[in-house]
């Protein structure tokens with residue numbers, strides 16, 4: 001099984017960016033933990049980070065033939081990108097949305113996800129564990 005992991009905009013700045021909200025782990029450290037967990041599960045991962053909405057849409061569109069599940073932290077696009085929502089709905093790859101922070105405990109504009117209704121589910125608020133739990137969920141729904 002192959003799982004695609006997409007980190008959205010500004011997530012390359014983890015470790016430096018708003019550490020009180022997102023913690024001190026870097027994206028590299030998160031990716032290392034994901035790869036280790038995937039290895040234990042016998043699953044192959046491709047991990048990408050993209051700042052641009054169009055690139056994310058393209059990546060999801062081209063993933064439909066080669067991936068069985070998608071794990072995505074859409075960053076700020078979570079709250080308004082109908083294009084990413086449509087891409088997820090269109091490819092029919094089981095998708096799990098993750099967030100480091102609890103988006104429902106933050107500013108009002110972050111409390112809505114336009115992606116969640118087309119995802120299998122969402123994990124929000126557990127830092128690195130959001131990704132690790134999300135990966136387990138993605139694997140179990142794709143099996």
Ligand code: DQA
Nearest residue numbers: 073074075076099100101110
């Ligand atoms: C985030 C939450 C979003 O609101 C924010 O724009 C991010 C990170 C999270 O992982 O908590 O970039 O997706």
